[in-house]
Amino acid sequence: MKFDKPAEANPIDRMQVVGRAHPRIEGPLKTTGTAPYAYEHHDVVTNPAYGAIVGSAIGKGRIASMTLAEAERAPGVLAVVTAENAGKLGKGKFNTAKLLGGPDIDHYHQAIAVVVAETFEQATAAAALIRVEYAPADGRFDLEEALKTAPLAKDPNSPEKDAPPESRTGDFEQAFAQAPVKLDELYTTPDQSHSMMEPHASIAAWNGDKLTVWTSNQMIDWGRTDLATTLGVPKENVRFVSPYIGGGFGCKLFLRSDAVMAALGAKAAGRPVRVALPRPFIPNNTTHRPATRQRIRIGAGADGRIIAIAHESGSGDLPDGQPETATNQTRLLYAGPNRLTSMRLAVMDLPEGNAMRAPGEAPGMMALEIAMDELAERLSLDPVELRVRNDTQVDPEKPDRPFSRRNLVRCLREGAERFGWTRRSATPGAVRDGHWLVGMGTAAAFRNNLLVPSGARVKLGRDGLVIVETDMTDIGTGSYTIIAQTAAEMMGVDIGRVVVRLGDSAFPVSSGSGGQFGANCSTSGVYAACVKLREAVALRLGINSAEATFSDGQVMSGNRSAKLADAVGEGELVAEDKMEWGGLDKSYQQSTFGAHFVEAAVDSFTGEVRIRRMLAVCAAGRILNPTTARSQVIGAMTMGAGAALMEELAVDKRRGFFVNHDLAGYEVPVHADIPHQEVIFLEEADDKVSPMKAKGVAELGICGVAAAVANAVYNATGVRVRNYPITLDKHLNRLPGVS
């Protein structure tokens, strides 16, 4: 099915099942520990061996020599695989650095060997016996330094092949020079780690030249294809199975070393092999959100209308890497005739930077939405009002391109009302509660809506059971549930009569989970397959499918009615289709919107920041399931609070690695950091985006949160911090004296 004109009325609009709060259908499996995660498939292979990965001890250079003898002789060891004995390997399309390094080392903790042994303990003990001599080389580990000579970089996602690396509208420089009120500030965001709960893990088993990998991966088809490329085998010979995933946040979008090393280890040992990445290995071995340095200039009239806006962002990555697209939202969020956005990409030798929850917008909004707060203060305008005044219903770079739906203003207004925004003191540092300095902050939320083709297969059994199969993944988001709701709505059956099977490359290729596109795209794929199944059913029953109503296990048309299951003859009735996207995202800008409100308190003695309340109001099309959507948003708000206050991978600029590479050193919020969160979804249906009329919320929820926290902290203290995270050392000396 191709979606190339706005959706008309369709069976989803009934919203008998879709749009209703439904608990996660796989919830009981998760809470009883019976949903097997990657490392826990205990029944799929017999006699597995265990692999332990050795990571590079240097950030850049070469392996001068590697002595395996002691490890090979250690008890229980079956095989040791290195780049030297692994045979020729390719590199996956989505990998920047090789997943098995050597002799050249591209980054710290790059995998250089896997030791396979009878037990996990023997494998890890033997891995420690490998002796490696390195010839270290100088690396580029300092972003600020590296950016001094970094060239402009194109947006890697831009559909326009020859688009200039800078995007310009009007004459920014001249307009800015003449603007009555100006802001020109530098903001920095640090490298961040996804820190999902389940580590990367895989079990690999060869059967002749066929390979099956039970793994934890958000994008089945990408991972499978890249593993085939890496191993140099036909894609058809590789099967990826990933039914349950303990979080990913983008860290599991791509093939990683666990799967490659399990496959190589299994081949070498002639046995199935399990590999999990130990926690202290993950920040440097896998991907992270890259640090940014962002200069923002905004010029406004005395009335608060933006005349000129420029956002220039710099980030770094390994050779052939990508920029963090932190200027995305600035091209679209606020009106203003004169605009400039650009990115610079420095070549660096730190581990690979890549997508983490809302890549681009998350760090971009962290900077832009502080800048807006600063601008509001310079204009003596309320920060909500400033944003309202600069709303636009069209793409500011291409005014003939409207937004498909944009309800930012309502989010801001309704949020302000619900939060009690009028109680905020416009003068910072003015509200005290005992020894706490208290403040409120707001920020807009913005994240683009992305469209990815998505396929599904739907089967109707003689028992009336509807089975959905798609390689879509559920990374803790609720995919199982919203897919079941979609199929139940389309086929007119109770949700309990729907079985959903996900995360297997034997199923049709889906959108996968990423970029908050999973909910809308994967359910649209299921919708397409269900439309086909409805046609097949109607044909069997001799009913005109266009007029048929599917409800309560019955198919009705006019005064005719038949049992759905009666359409099934021998075996089952099967339909498969794929949702493909026409050009509606060219003619309409498709984005999601929201507003965040935060109350924070700062200890006037120690400078510690503690959040008191958070509210998010979201306008993101139809909400498919308010329960799972709310979970996504509160999770995202929590992650945003972490970004604001504590999350930072500390770079050792001499040795070239992230030092705090475990969950003791890399702090993420705990329960005590998140006292009260509220989420409101505006009622919406966006007919330009899909037949589901839904967009995503999982990434919208993080965009802007950190800035709202930062603005609340500023409102509390009167001390502006522009370098995340806002740890107490950054404002301590500027807080009021205590002795």
Place this chain on the structure above:
Amino acid sequence: MKEFTYERAASTQEAAAKAKETPGAKFIAGGTNLLDLMKLEIETPRHLIDVNGLGLDKIENTQDGGLRIGALVRNTALAADMRVRKDYGVLSRALLAGASGQLRNKATTAGNLLQRTRCPYFYDINQPCNKRSPGSGCAAIEGFSRQLGVIGTSESCIATNPSDMAVAMRALDAEVETVDDRGRTRKIPIAEFHRLPGDTPHIETTLASGELITAVTLPRPIGGTHVYRKVRDRASYAFALVSVAAVLQRDGTGRVAVGGVAHRPWRVEDAEADLPKGAKAFSARLLADAKPTNDNAFKIPLVERTVAAALNDARQQ
């Protein structure tokens, strides 16, 4: 993890004797620190002597009106003990500010005193670290040192002792009771228990080889208002950037020990004379010889401000 053997000791003296005579032996109590370090091969004991079954898990009154805390008393039990809550509140609060409920259920009094530093380079066996691997150098001094020590440091090591409990015990003038391989017991004042790094940062205490901690004793209560103020980047489940254990009297005198700044809980008795003058005067003397790095220079004003917070808390109680 390296292979190791394991036994349960039958008596305290036997445990000490076994520990002394068996090469590479270590005691194991709650295991919450030791096992983590073994998994990363930062500690590689060849033999573990389990001291859980030796009856060292009691809290008793001493003859001079103090308290004797068995070495194996769990942090949860110690924090909840009514005598501790009533007379040694600073200790109870320090314990509850540490780790998490689950960990405190396992963690013991002796194990807590002997927990090792949280210097991130100590935890990464690829990095030079004089404490983990004597003579290899110190990666932290010119590296990422935000969490590390500002005073009593050396050219060899700037690590901190991460214990909250020990800071309160330092303010309370606790003593550590031990037994050695020949059954001889002694009491080590807490002030002399942890060493400064000097050029042997791998030697962290004044315990002799094989010496087993049997108890920690607290002298009779000194009254006053008890405050434990722990400053950290998140609200819970994080090690202190700086912590202050204070017992303050109505006349403005008192005792203050500081955590998160040195290789041992930091207390300068002479400086306490300045407490009545306020946090600034006191802290200036307490940290007179501080040598912070660029990364952790903020701890100097932070100590002063946290002491001020503690004084303020005490005034309000």
